[in-house]
């Protein structure tokens with residue numbers, strides 16, 4: 001069986017992505033997570049390039065990793081200099097690691113035009129640097145930069161670079177598609193040519209400029225490469241690096257290469273989300289395997305298939321990578337979506353075919369008016385409850401009024417004008433009708449206060465419910481102020497969060513509907529717990 005080593009460079013190449021910056025603590029935390037999913041090498045940074053990375057390697061010595069080895073990155077010695085006194089190489093030997101990776105030019109044009117040295121001196125730089133590091137007892141990987149472009153232009157020089165690195169003692173030569181524009185068949189052909197020349201273990205480092213980094217990496221593995229370099233979520237310079245979150249499951253689940261254990265693979269989704277949180281990037285919901293929507297089903301046909309046979313519309317069992325299937329309820333849904341969703345929410349729906357059909361029509365009608373339940377499970381659950389003939393809501397809205405007033409204050413006061421909002425709410429609880437009024441810092445806040453005031457008398461525990469997020473979206477932009485508005489509210493009781501939706505041409509009404517749903521949902525849950 002083929003065996004491969006996973007080499008993660010999220011902490012070095014990954015931070016080259018525009019907008020990512022990790023602190024030393026962030027990097028240490030990410031290293032722990034990488035260890036959990038069982039990558040073999042973690043490239044921690046470039047100690048020769050910045051003081052933050054030097055500090056990282058100092059602190060990383062106290063990290064206890066159970067699977068991964070820490071690696072430091074650097075470049076070959078400078079032209080016409082000595083390896084023993086090269087600052088960059090010294091920083092590598094001082095990093096306190098046993099594995100180092102150095103990058104050097106493996107393209108004739110790059111050596112002459114960018115490095116501005118001779119082809120011969122470039123070879124000497126590579127050989128000297130590897131020999132020096134090997135003499136220090138280190139494991140040395142050589143990143144052959146621009147290998148595939150170089151091979152295309154002048155194959156013999158690029159092959160010579162690999163050979164020189166191997167002769168100098170490199171433990172692996174990593175072939176780099178630095179510009180990310182190589183095609184999979186070119187990768188295979190170049191690797192086959194290298195294998196004819198040398199037996200040194202090979203690696204692949206692919207960038208994603210042609211959207212082929214994962215495909216090229218897998219092609220390289222099929223051609224016999226054993227070290228795989230990549231990053232979590234494919235973060236990296238320009239369009240990114242090869243995405244380990246796709247490569248690891250591809251290797252293990254599709255190619256039967258046992259690079260991590262089942263338990264490690266099942267942590268992949270968590271680690272992907274963790275790294276995006278630390279990078280302060282919204283996790284990409286559409287990433288294969290680990291994205292929130294990677295196993296989400298919206299079309300009714302798909303869901304009806306899924307109910308009969310779980311694998312009918314999914315390529316793997318999502319739990320293998322720590323993800324889970326989701327079903328959306330939307331205007332594309334069929335009856336099956338509603339029943340499946342009800343089951344997912346743990347609701348025993350005694351609805352018959354006709355009632356489900358009625359509910360489906362209602363969902364479609366509400367969606368045509370701007371409601372959307374994809375991201376408002378609590379409102380959807382209420383729809384299901386309301387469809388039951390014996391449903392008794394914890395309260396009913398009779399009516400409300402909101403006044404917004406701009407007032408001038410006496411000149412002595414600091415601010416000459418103030419905005420006042422006041423809401424009057426009529427609510428029925430059982431046989432009683434409550435009439436309350438409250439002020440707020442805005443009309444929605446005033447409504448919230450008035451509604452709570454009315455309900456707190458009956459349900460004192462409602463005091464712990466807080467509104468944590470409030471989002472407004474204009475649905476038909478061309479209509480301007482007359483357009484439909486959707487309001488999404490996220491609420492919390494300190495333990496759980498839930499989301500509700502309201503829609504109307506009137507922003508106050510849309511907010512009111514979402515707000516009332518939020519409180520009704522929570523009261524319903526409390527009731528269920530109490531009885």
Ligand SMILES: [Zn+2]
Pocket residue numbers: 013178205207241
């Ligand atoms: Zn790179």
